[in-house]
Amino acid sequence: MKTRLNCPCGEYIRGTDEEDLIQKTQSHLSEKHPDHNYSRDEILFIAY
Structure with missing residues (x-):
């Protein structure tokens, strides 16, 4: 299971867990990088 990025x-x-990581990553992206949208699979691809 990937939990860090x-x-x-x-x-x-x-x-x-992975779902929590995805939620936190998407929140970070919307706050800090609103022009970047990543799917669940893309987030997990760069996570470890």
Whole structure:
């Protein structure tokens, strides 16, 4: 299960599970990078 992700902007995002990570990543993207939309699969692809 992937629960961590490093955004290229330097933000470290950690979730309790994959769904939590996806939710937190999408929240980060909408706040900090509103011009970037990533799907669930794209987020999990760059997560570890």
